Amino acid sequence: MLDLPVLYLIAKTAAVTASYLAESRAKTDVVASIISVLSFCCIFVFELLLERLFKRQTLIYISVIFSLIACFLIGIEFLMPLATVLLMHLIDLTVSGKMYYRVLAVVICLLLLIYPPGMDGIILTALLILTVILVRAVLKKLNEYIHKNEMLKEEIMRLENKISDLKNMMKNIKTAVSLEERNRIAARIHDEIGHGISGSIILLEAAMLQMKNGQDKALGSIEKAVKNLRESVDEIRTALKEERTDRYLIDIHDISAILDDFKVKYNISTRLMTSGDLSNIGPQIWVCIHDNLKECLTNVLKHSNATEFVLNIQVFNKIIKVEYKDNGKTGKSFEKHLGLEAIEERTANAKGRCFITKDENGFCVTNIFYY
Structure with missing residues (x-):
């Protein structure tokens, strides 16, 4: 995937290649030009490996500064495009935000005033600057969207987990409420209805014993038992009516x-x-x-x-x-x-x-x- 290190690798390779191609028209030493281009490309690839493997900014600073010194030693006049891209890379490593564009504009203007290149160099340098700035802005925006997308995914996962927890909590609450309601109904049946029926059973048992001594006492016990049972049945009906949901x-x-x-x-x-x-x-x-x-x-x-x-x-x-x-x-x-x-x-x-x-x-x- 294209990112800033790859962008600067491509830009610097294109700059050094274009510079030496333009220089080769005036000079006949093609071998030296090819060796120089390959040397620069090796340094640029080395920078990318440092970025990918070690994430060591110090080593990348040293590599970029070493390349800039090489540009001045070899000839800044025809390596102006490469020097410009190297400065853009160096500024990008040290400055962020809107200050990047301000510092870049000042540095590029000073460089072109001190070492003015030819018309071909100016056109190539301008094209490289515009291309790198445009692609860099697109990559920055893309990274922002990727970061926002990752944050949204995390938020969605968090909300899904929360929904799952809420569902489990609702299920537990429903179970707890159901059990509590069952216990309440059972307690009401035991306290209000069970006592009446138990008393009726005792009266009927007493009536069975009293049948031997006299029917009047037995009849009185049976009547009390019937009365208690009727009251218990009425209580059952009342309880069912109160407990039933409309x-x-x-x-x-x-x-x-x-x-x-x-x-x-x-x-x-x-x-x-x-x-x-x-x-x-x-x-x-x-x-x-x-x-x-x-x-x-x-x-x-x-x-x-x-x-x-x-x-x-x-x-x-x-x-x-x-x-x-x-x-x-x-x-x-x-x-x-x-x-x-x-x-x-x-x-x-x-x-x-x-x-x-x-x-x-x-x-x-x-x-x-x-x-």
Whole structure:
């Protein structure tokens, strides 16, 4: 993958090669030029190995400075492109941020003023500077995006672990609440109902013994036992009535769970709105609402471009209004297929009426029931 060390390796190799190619037109000593180019390339590769293997900045400083000294000794006039790239590398190692461009501009201007090259050298140097700056900026931006992506992955993993922990905690809480509720009901049965039944058993046993001595005493014990048993049965009925959850609470909980699950899975906002006495909604209507809701949510995924879904249940005097509405804006007129036809049929079976509308505000299915 291309990064800053590889970028400077390519730039310095291109600079020294171009410089010696231009010089070879004026000189005939091609062997010396080739040896010089290969020597510089070996130094540049050595720098890259230092960066990759040891991460030792000190050695890289020494190598870059040694190359700069070699440029001045061999001839800065025709090695100006290489010297410029070496200075860019050196400044990049020592200065970061916006100061890099300011220091680079000052150093390059001073170098060109002190050692002005020819027109070919100026053009080649300018091209190298622009190329390195452009690619360097792209690499910096790419590294920022890679770093942000890694941070987001870590955050996603952290959130997934947190969600998993929350699910386990909810499961444990649910188990603990269930066990606590069972213990509470068992204690109530033992304390309130068990004592009455135990007393009745004792009275019946006493009546059996009293049967030998006199029926009047036995009859009195039996009557007390019957009375205690009746009271115990009444207490059982009262306890069951108090402990039993209202049907509409179970149904509305299921509806809310479906909406919450849809929101988490598909990242589409969902809302449940209710008004009136929900206990007036019968089991058949709850089943219809439940099934129609699933069908409407499926249509939102398949046909709508919605970001929000609202289920509004309103209970009036003798009338129940259920509205399934999303804010999808597809710009196309809807056609009744199997899903919408199933909603209409299901509503009719529950002795209700179904109205389907679509406008600029989204898609809406309205059910009207009578009770």
